[in-house]
Amino acid sequence: ADGLQIGDAFVKTLSVKGFPRRTGFGVAGTFLGDMLTGSRGIREPVLMSATLYFPDTQSAKNRLDQKRYWTINQAYGPLLKFVPQLAVKKEGFDALHEAFQDGDRPVRIYLSMSLFCRNAKHAEAAVSNAKTYWIESNFKLVEDKYFYLPCFLNSLPFGPDRSAVADLHRFKTMATRHTIPLLPLFGDWKGTGTADIQLFSRNGQVMNMSLFDSDASFNAVVAAQSGSGKSFLTNEIISAYLSQGGQVWAIDVGGSYAKQ
Numbered sequence: 001a002d003g004l005q006i007g008d009a010f011v012k013t014l015s016v017k018g019f020p021r022r023t024g025f026g027v028a029g030t031f032l033g034d035m036l037t038g039s040r041g042i043r044e045p046v047l048m049s050a051t052l053y054f055p056d057t058q059s060a061k062n063r064l065d066q067k068r069y070w071t072i073n074q075a076y077g078p079l080l081k082f083v084p085q086l087a088v089k090k091e092g093f094d095a096l097h098e099a100f101q102d103g104d105r106p107v108r109i110y111l112s113m114s115l116f117c118r119n120a121k122h123a124e125a126a127v128s129n130a131k132t133y134w135i136e137s138n139f140k141l142v143e144d145k146y147f148y149l150p151c152f153l154n155s156l157p158f159g160p161d162r163s164a165v166a167d168l169h170r171f172k173t174m175a176t177r178h179t180i181p182l183l184p185l186f187g188d189w190k191g192t193g194t195a196d197i198q199l200f201s202r203n204g205q206v207m208n209m210s211l212f213d214s215d216a217s218f219n220a221v222v223a224a225q226s227g228s229g230k231s232f233l234t235n236e237i238i239s240a241y242l243s244q245g246g247q248v249w250a251i252d253v254g255g256s257y258a259k260q
Contacts, residue, residue: 044126
């Protein structure tokens with residue numbers, strides 16, 4: 001089958017081949033799903049990896065400078081009329097040059113995703129959904145057809161092979177400032193740990209929390225627009241502590257809890 005079979009899971013690997021021209025801090029928080037609505041996102045078990053390779057700084061800068069000079073010459077010549085992409089390429093080299101002038105190091109990044117699916121049919125739908133969702137943020141995902149195993153092994157923790165940097169053709173050269181927003185270090189809150197109150201994020205993250213998991217005060221504030229469920233949530237918190245044999249006093253000015 002077109003994919004990897006690992007135990008009961010059918011695995012598809014995808015690599016980011018196209019990045020947005022501009023992005024910002026926190027964009028990685030949307031990699032798995034829309035945190036505001038939860039209506040879009042990756043719904044399968046997924047492994048996301050960002051592999052960073054730091055080449056020799058001076059050699060990499062010299063090589064990039066040579067490519068930049070060649071691109072500048074082409075971008076200001078008659079060839080630009082027939083290859084408009086040269087202007088975009090020049091802009092990219094200019095951004096790298098500016099970052100290097102500020103002290104950034106060149107780095108090569110490989111951003112990948114492995115989807116764990118039930119079967120081959122489910123995998124096709126999952127791959128299509130992932131591509132569509134990521135293209136909305138101007139990331140181009142490409143399925144690693146006939147190349148799944150090497151990509152999967154190099155995406156595992158402590159799995160990357162330095163010799164694969166050239167062989168995989170998946171690494172993109174950037175400055176350190178450009179890679180930081182792309183690292184998959186953001187996600188939904190996991191709670192405080194104690195399961196006094198059990199909540200779920202819009203993307204399905206379990207959030208076990210307790211107001212008493214704090215070394216300071218045990219306060220909490222519930223704030224939202226009218227009719228969005230503040231009283232319902234507060235009543236759930238009250239019920240959670242009452243079910244454990246605790247005592248709760250509610251100052252109910254507006255009568256929101258009289259019937260609940």
